[in-house]
Amino acid sequence: MSIYLDNSATTRQHEEVTNLMCRLMREDYGNPSSLHHMGLAAERHVKQARRSLARAVGCRAEEIVFTSCGTESDNLAIRGIAEARRRAGRRLVTTAIEHPAVLETFAALENEGYETCIVGVDKEGFVDPDRLAEAVDEETTLISVMHVNNEVGSIQPLAAVAEKKKNALLHSDCVQSLGKLPIPTEVLDLASFSAHKIHGPKGMGALYKAGSLHIIPQQTGGGQEKGLRSGTENVPGIAGFGLAASMAAESMDERCTQIAAMRDYLRRGILDEIPDVRINTPDHDAVCCILNVSFLGTRGEVILHTLEQQGIYVSTGSACSSHAKTRGSHVLRAMGLSGEAIEGAIRFSLSAYNTKEDIEQTVDALKKAVHRFRHLGGFR
Ligand code: PLP
Numbered sequence: 001m002s003i004y005l006d007n008s009a010t011t012r013q014h015e016e017v018t019n020l021m022c023r024l025m026r027e028d029y030g031n032p033s034s035l036h037h038m039g040l041a042a043e044r045h046v047k048q049a050r051r052s053l054a055r056a057v058g059c060r061a062e063e064i065v066f067t068s069c070g071t072e073s074d075n076l077a078i079r080g081i082a083e084a085r086r087r088a089g090r091r092l093v094t095t096a097i098e099h100p101a102v103l104e105t106f107a108a109l110e111n112e113g114y115e116t117c118i119v120g121v122d123k124e125g126f127v128d129p130d131r132l133a134e135a136v137d138e139e140t141t142l143i144s145v146m147h148v149n150n151e152v153g154s155i156q157p158l159a160a161v162a163e164k165k166k167n168a169l170l171h172s173d174c175v176q177s178l179g180k181l182p183i184p185t186e187v188l189d190l191a192s193f194s195a196h197k198i199h200g201p202k203g204m205g206a207l208y209k210a211g212s213l214h215i216i217p218q219q220t221g222g223g224q225e226k227g228l229r230s231g232t233e234n235v236p237g238i239a240g241f242g243l244a245a246s247m248a249a250e251s252m253d254e255r256c257t258q259i260a261a262m263r264d265y266l267r268r269g270i271l272d273e274i275p276d277v278r279i280n281t282p283d284h285d286a287v288c289c290i291l292n293v294s295f296l297g298t299r300g301e302v303i304l305h306t307l308e309q310q311g312i313y314v315s316t317g318s319a320c321s322s323h324a325k326t327r328g329s330h331v332l333r334a335m336g337l338s339g340e341a342i343e344g345a346i347r348f349s350l351s352a353y354n355t356k357e358d359i360e361q362t363v364d365a366l367k368k369a370v371h372r373f374r375h376l377g378g379f380r
Helices: 015-026 037-057 070-084 100-111 129-135 158-163 235-249 252-273 300-308 330-334 339-343 356-376
Strands: 064-067 091-095 115-119 140-144 169-173 190-194 205-209 277-279 290-295 345-349
Touching: 015 235, 037 064, 037 190, 037 235, 064 070, 070 100, 070 140, 070 169, 070 190, 070 205, 091 100, 091 129, 100 115, 115 129, 129 158, 158 169, 252 277, 252 290, 252 356, 290 300, 290 339, 290 356, 300 345, 300 356, 330 339, 339 345
Parallel strands: 091 115, 091 140, 140 169, 169 190
Antiparallel strands: 064 205, 190 205, 277 290, 290 345
16 A cells, blocks of 8 residues: 655545546547537536636636646746736746746746746745835736745745735736635636646646736637637546536535644654754645655655655655756755755645555654665665
């Protein structure tokens, strides 16, 4: 039996979601654009999913645009606004701890002639709204600040950021907060989501776009999703996302309390059993499921592979950063951690599927792995 503690990278798809998707693939496989009854049936599934996701997000169904992933949603929001408001200004502001889906899009826009500003964070991984406000001028058209950081779990002060946004629109990457926190749509103009982080299918995302806000589509074609995301709808994926979103919204508070209790049990176990560790997840305003810890004097990657041999799956940072050009987490670097702390960092990310026994076995395996590394040095 494996112990899966890498739920911020991706989650196990709920059985109910898989069953629904399989049924749609086998039986209700119509194209929502077709005029016959199979097309209408497919369209009904898309409508139902849009309503379910809107309910989970706290917006109107018409404000949801389905996309192929969280990355596409970030791209569509950022490029869509930057291009739509080019005449009003060319300045775009974000933070140093965003996912590459945001940071790389900003870098590409900088190369295309936009002026981008990346604001730093404090040592706990929070952006300071006042510091951010200094970067925002009258020509700034977009501010992009993630809701929950995917590596350390810090929850960003979006309401305070929104108060200082001047003429800019506020986009938030809410990929890690959906199903764990209420989405503050009342202060957001755009928000990005991904299905596979909430026990839904991979390759499915969505963008919340407030009211009649105009954005430039990044994909042209048959005009699906009100012209904002052309391409035949991934009906099984959309329906699976809708179901996963309803399940995530259902008893969210209870589930998060249970996950937070496991996360705290893990933190306690590590602190009690293993010397010389640094907890990188803040002890306030942090999401329920993430615990980032540096085992000083070790290499996170080696600890990860040692745990893997016992069927325990963790991460050294975000899954995407393992493909990055630079070594070490850009988030931990932005928080000012030492090279040693960055090198020894492990991210544990939990779900409601984790049990107390999972945590106990993990602490036990970690204790041995860290001890062995510190006494024998690097080994594999
Ligand atoms: N944004 C954040 C904060 C993420 O954690 C991720 C996934 O790791 C993404 C965006 C990208 O989502 P997707 O994998 O659906 O493209």
